[in-house]
Each structure stands twice: as structure tokens, then as C-alpha cells.
Amino acid sequence: MDWLNQLGNSISSEEIWAEYLLPWGTQIILALVVFIVGRMIANLLVKAVLSMMGKAKVEPILTDFVGTVLGALLLVLVIVISLSQLGLDTTSLITLLGAAGLAVGLALKDSLSHFAAGVMLILFRPFKVGDYVEVDGVAGSVDKITIFSTRLKTPDNRVVTVPNSNVFGNTMVNYSEEATRRLDMVVGISYGSDLLLAKKILMDMLASDERVLKDPEFKVAVSELADSSVNFVVRPWVKASDYWAVKWDLTEAIKLRFDAEGIEIPFPQMDVHINNPD
Known part of the structure; x- marks a missing residue:
């Protein structure tokens, strides 16, 4: 304890205040001021960015994510600047953060690719x-x-x-981007059936269905003389919400109407010829 007494006698309280307490106290206070002011400026910047994104009608999910990431980055920057005010060497700290960020980026490269694609999806919609x-x-x-x-x-x-x-x-x-969709159907009849009658039936069925739009105009035309059938393309325009209902109802109605009118819908057949040498 003698050496403490000797040290206390050799250094006066004025010297301790002037050489240690005052400089360190000033640096600590300055660092706190920098931290508080920096946080205030960072919050204002985040709010300004979020406000601009809101006015640009950016998706809320992207706005929230950008706000969180930007706030975290600015907080790290404010902490580094505050530590530098204490006289600490922040170069090693910045290097360490950079290395950690690189390691995390390499470990999460797949997640980062999903994130980048998510940003593009939200921006381009x-x-x-x-x-x-x-x-x-x-x-x-x-x-x-x-x-x-x-x-x-x-x-x-x-x-x-x-x-x-x-x-x-x-x-x-x-399939929902446009309000209307075109229904593409192929209807085949046998070569022995009345082609003009079949076409008239198809035209009448489309014209009588209230769900089929008049503009754009529907189309019925002979598209192919196939191996065992004459094929019509039937292309009505409908509301996107009516697409499947019209497709199913029209398919059933065409079969029933053709049966009633004696128009044959062919099915694949194979003729087998047996040659008897006797």
C-alpha cells in the first residue's frame, strides 16, 4: 500500500483531472452526442426513404424490408463513428465486419438470389x-x-x-392479367356428316350463349382435314372468370347437340385386313 500512497502524493488531483478525467470525459460526451445525433439523422433518413417508397406505391413488404435493412446499416455506421470519437482504431472493426458480411453472403448466396428475385417480382409486378x-x-x-x-x-x-x-x-x-380470355377448342366431325350444318350449329350455340362476348367476335372455321375427321376450330372470347365454366358447358352441349342432329364425332379406328393364302 505504500506505493499507492507515494503515487497519490506524487500526482495531484488537478493533474488527474487535467490529464485523464477531462480528456476522457470530453471524448465520452462527444461520442454520446455523435451517437444520439447520428441516430436521429439515421431515423430521419429511414423515414424519408420509406416516405418516398410509399409515394411511389412500392409494395409494403419491400418497404418494410428496406426500412429494416437501411436502419440496421445506418446504426452500424453511427456506432463505428461514435467509437472513432473515443480514439479507438475502427479499421480492424470495419475489416472484421466486412469479412463477416462476406462470409454470411457466401453462406446465404441461394437465399440472396431468392431475395434479389423477390425484389424484382415486387418492383415489376x-x-x-x-x-x-x-x-x-x-x-x-x-x-x-x-x-x-x-x-x-x-x-x-x-x-x-x-x-x-x-x-x-x-x-x-x-391468366388473370387481362379481363378476357379466348377459348380454343377443336371439334371434329366425320367425313360423312354435313359440314355446313355442323358449322351452323356451332355458330348458333356460341351466339346464344350470353357468356360469349360479342366483341371480339367469336370464330368457327374448318382448320384441318385430318385422317379420320374434319376439324373445326371454335374460338369464343369470354370473361376470364367464365373461362372454365364455358369450356365445360360448351363441350357437353356440343356433344348432345351433335347427337340430336345426327352429326357423328369420330373416334380413332383401325381396319385390320387378313390375307388368307388358301
């Missing part, structure tokens, strides 16, 4: 929630779009989650 689409070989109604994946609900009520990189990297078919 090839489809929205509720649309009936076909992506990556799966067809269904879009149930939810997240940053990393898209969830589809199939007609038989299965829920399929597709990674966004698979969605954006493949062909996307949106």
Missing part, C-alpha cells in the same frame, strides 16, 4: 395476390408473395411454395 398463374411448372392462385418465396394455392386446395429465383428465372404465365 408480373402478377399480384389473387391472380391465377403458372410458374415453375405449378399452376394456382397467388396466395402470398414474400421476399424469398411465392406461395400458390392450386385448384385442389394444395399450397405450393416456390422460391422466388425459380419464379423469376422461368417463364411466367398470368
